[in-house]
Amino acid sequence: MSDRMIEVADLRISFSSAEVVKGVAFEVARGETFGIVGESGSGKSTVLRAMSGLNESWDGRILFNGEAVPKRRSREFFRKVQMVFQDPFGSLHPRQTIDRILSEILLVNRIGEIDRRINKALSDVALPQTARFRYPHQLSGGQRQRVAIARALIAEPKVLLLDEPTSALDVSVQAEVLNLLADLREEHGLTYVMVSHNLAVISHLCARVGVMQNGLMVEQTSVEDLRAGNVSHPHTQELRRLSVELEDVPAEPSSVSQAKPGA
Amino acid sequence: MLVDIQNLRIAFTSRGKRFEAVRGISLTLGREKLGIVGESGSGKSLTARALMKLLPKTAQVSADTLRYDDVDVLKASERQMRRIRGGRVGFVLQDPKYSLNPVKTIGSQIDEAWREHKRGSARQAKQATLDLLDQVLIRDPKKVYASYPHEVSGGMGQRAMIAMALAPNPELLIADEPTSALDATVQAEILRLINDLVEKRGMGLILISHDLPLVSHFCDRVCVMYSGQIMEEMAASDLMNARHPYTRGLLNCMPSLMHPRDRLPVLAREDIWLEETAR
Ligand SMILES: Nc1ncnc2c1ncn2[C@@H]1O[C@H](COP(=O)(O)OP(=O)(O)OP(=O)(O)O)[C@@H](O)[C@H]1O
Ligand SMILES: Nc1ncnc2c1ncn2[C@@H]1O[C@H](COP(=O)(O)OP(=O)(O)OP(=O)(O)O)[C@@H](O)[C@H]1O
Ligand SMILES: [Mg+2]
Ligand SMILES: [Mg+2]
Numbered sequence: 010m011s012d013r014m015i016e017v018a019d020l021r022i023s024f025s026s027a028e029v030v031k032g033v034a035f036e037v038a039r040g041e042t043f044g045i046v047g048e049s050g051s052g053k054s055t056v057l058r059a060m061s062g063l064n065e066s067w068d069g070r071i072l073f074n075g076e077a078v079p080k081r082r083s084r085e086f087f088r089k090v091q092m093v094f095q096d097p098f099g100s101l102h103p104r105q106t107i108d109r110i111l112s113e114i115l116l117v118n119r120i121g122e123i124d125r126r127i128n129k130a131l132s133d134v135a136l137p138q139t140a141r142f143r144y145p146h147q148l149s150g151g152q153r154q155r156v157a158i159a160r161a162l163i164a165e166p167k168v169l170l171l172d173e174p175t176s177a178l179d180v181s182v183q184a185e186v187l188n189l190l191a192d193l194r195e196e197h198g199l200t201y202v203m204v205s206h207n208l209a210v211i212s213h214l215c216a217r218v219g220v221m222q223n224g225l226m227v228e229q230t231s232v233e234d235l236r237a238g239n240v241s242h243p244h245t246q247e248l249r250r251l252s253v254e255l256e257d258v259p260a261e262p263s264s265v266s267q268a269k270p271g272a
Numbered sequence: 273m274l275v276d277i278q279n280l281r282i283a284f285t286s287r288g289k290r291f292e293a294v295r296g297i298s299l300t301l302g303r304e305k306l307g308i309v310g311e312s313g314s315g316k317s318l319t320a321r322a323l324m325k326l327l328p329k330t331a332q333v334s335a336d337t338l339r340y341d342d343v344d345v346l347k348a349s350e351r352q353m354r355r356i357r358g359g360r361v362g363f364v365l366q367d368p369k370y371s372l373n374p375v376k377t378i379g380s381q382i383d384e385a386w387r388e389h390k391r392g393s394a395r396q397a398k399q400a401t402l403d404l405l406d407q408v409l410i411r412d413p414k415k416v417y418a419s420y421p422h423e424v425s426g427g428m429g430q431r432a433m434i435a436m437a438l439a440p441n442p443e444l445l446i447a448d449e450p451t452s453a454l455d456a457t458v459q460a461e462i463l464r465l466i467n468d469l470v471e472k473r474g475m476g477l478i479l480i481s482h483d484l485p486l487v488s489h490f491c492d493r494v495c496v497m498y499s500g501q502i503m504e505e506m507a508a509s510d511l512m513n514a515r516h517p518y519t520r521g522l523l524n525c526m527p528s529l530m531h532p533r534d535r536l537p538v539l540a541r542e543d544i545w546l547e548e549t550a551r
Contacts, residue, residue, distance in 0.1 A: 049427025049455050095426040098367040150366040151312025176452040179312045179482045184525035184536035206455045213527035251456035252529050255485040
């Protein structure tokens with residue numbers, strides 16, 4: 010067992026001759042959470058897809074648990090390393106009910122107690138049982154995202170690759186999902202790589218952060234340094250400045266809100 | 273008044289049981305920036321879709337009033353609505369990539385939206401599209417123009433949708449989570465662009481978002497939704513001082529970069545918030 014759960018070295022990915030990931034490297038210890046932030050279109054999702062085994066054309070080295078993985082992964086790999094996609098709509102089969110989507114991954118991996126596990130997975134992500142027999146298009150955006158998270162968790166993976174897992178959730182459900190992820194990490198020593206545009210979300214769950222711009226990881230920093238402003242790359246500084254600005258709450262109420270009855 | 277909605281109700285029947293997803297929503301909009309925030313599944317997207325008559329056939333809709341400007345949406349024909357959508361009203365849907373046509377290039381789709389309204393030549397349309405892509409901060413507009421939706425990133429797809437919605441110079445922009453996939457620098461720029469259109473051209477905006485600080489900074493007014501109803505409505509700048517316990521609970525759940533906490537508080541949802549207040 011290596012205490013380095015994930016190692017990515019000199020990762021390069023091209024689409025029809027255009028290189029969009031230009032030599033990215035980072036390491037994640039077992040039980041740690043590594044955050045990736047950065048410019049839209051900079052290659053964050055592309056890095057996660059190569060790690061997850063979904064995209065087989067990349068160069069460089071990807072190691073899980075000290076072992077370099079081949080381009081084509083085993084079934085066992087796909088159970089241990091799960092990904093939550095940025096576009097939940099696109100990753101859920103449109104003609105399958107939520108029940109079918111969740112049971113399929115259990116069947117494929119020969120995991121029993123299907124009924125109990127599905128019920129638990131749904132309640133873990135705060136979805137009502139009524140969602141179980143609906144189709145993806147009959148759910149709201151945030152409900153679909155929660156199905157995607159439930160599907161990633163249900164087969165008890167070791168590593169989760171999370172691409173904007175909470176961006177479609179209201180902050181109350183987001184809090185529940187972030188607490189759940191923290192609990193699972195604590196109880197089962199899960200390792201996460203999480204992409205998000207929200208520095209508050211990243212700093213809550215991650216110890217270290219990589220910042221991407223235009224295919225490169227331009228800076229890696231601890232969350233403490235990010236918080237304190239001890240960061241050197243202009244893109245990191247700009248992202249931090251905008252995030253701090255938004256958190257700045259106007260102190261004085263300018264007028265009184267009209268709460269409706271029931272308040 | 274651009275939009276007048278009174279007592280909107282939307283229900284679905286599934287397995288013999290009727291479920292009311294929107295329960296008596298009333299709201300009006302002028303040439304202003306209205307934010308809608310609230311619980312996931314509370315009916316925000318359905319409300320926006322109802323206004324554009326884009327609900328699934330299985331939805332049962334009723335309202336005392338559902339007007340867009342001079343159009344009675346409940347009575348309007350599909351032809352009438354098609355002229356409004358993608359013309360007088362721009363609509364950025366929540367799942368941008370799945371609202372784009374997967375077999376057409378992004379450029380050709382924005383061209384079409386532009387020509388719907390402007391009736392220019394193909395060359396003029398292409399130039400206008402490239403300008404729009406540039407305005408939404410796409411690094412390489414020519415490349416994205418020729419790309420198919422699956423070839424661009426989440427945030428690039430979102431920006432393509434915004435460009436498409438803005439192409440015909442709409443009077444109203446309905447944007448459902450338009451910036452959730454954008455980094456803070458691009459988001460700031462897009463909001464500046466939208467703000468310009470509101471201020472210079474008097475465009476109206478309905479912005480649906482889970483980002484409370486963003487709505488509070490950017491919008492004029494905000495409605496907070498919970499379980500199919502509007503819980504409270506206030507000046508957006510007062511959002512951080514809201515009084516309804518649901519809204520207070522939401523504000524309390526937010527993680528923060530500058531003020532870290534070990535564990536996030538979770539919201540204790542109260543039954544009284546479910547009671548119907550519209551009737
Ligand atoms: N299948 C593909 N074919 C061609 N180009 C692609 C493909 N997938 C991604 N790209 C390009 O690779 C670059 C990186 O995309 P990626 O989705 O990794 O960005 P991202 O950092 O996740 O952005 P966002 O924050 O907007 O989701 C973009 O320029 C995109 O257009
Ligand atoms: N076609 C449908 N059939 C049945 N129920 C539906 C359908 N579409 C939506 N719903 C339900 O209606 C409710 C409101 O959905 P809506 O999409 O408006 O939520 P929302 O407020 O936009 O949530 P989110 O923030 O998660 O996007 C949800 O409970 C959803 O499951
Ligand atoms: Mg992405
Ligand atoms: Mg929605």
